[in-house]
Amino acid sequence: TLTICGVTLRHEPSDNELSREIAGHLHPVARIARRGAVIRRRCFATDGNRLVMPAFGAYAGG
Known part of the structure; x- marks a missing residue:
């Protein structure tokens, strides 16, 4: 972990x-269903204090 200006970066x-x-590991995705089609895309997730980043590699899932 690394803390910069009160924000901790961790895996x-x-x-x-x-x-x-700010963390990774969970690899959030958003799923939107419309007119019978489902779109699944990487996304950021937050609760106001914590931010979870999406996966950036092709093999990490979300």
């Missing part, structure tokens, strides 16, 4: 909902 999100952090 896996912590369980602390109040921590300010």
Whole structure:
């Protein structure tokens, strides 16, 4: 982990909902269904304090 200006960068999100952090590992995706088609795309996810980044590689899933 690395903390810069009060924001912690880490591989896996912590369980602390109040921590300010940017993490990966979970690889969130958004799924949108419309007119019988489903679109699945990588996305960022946040709860206001924590940000989970999408996967950037081709083999990491979301």
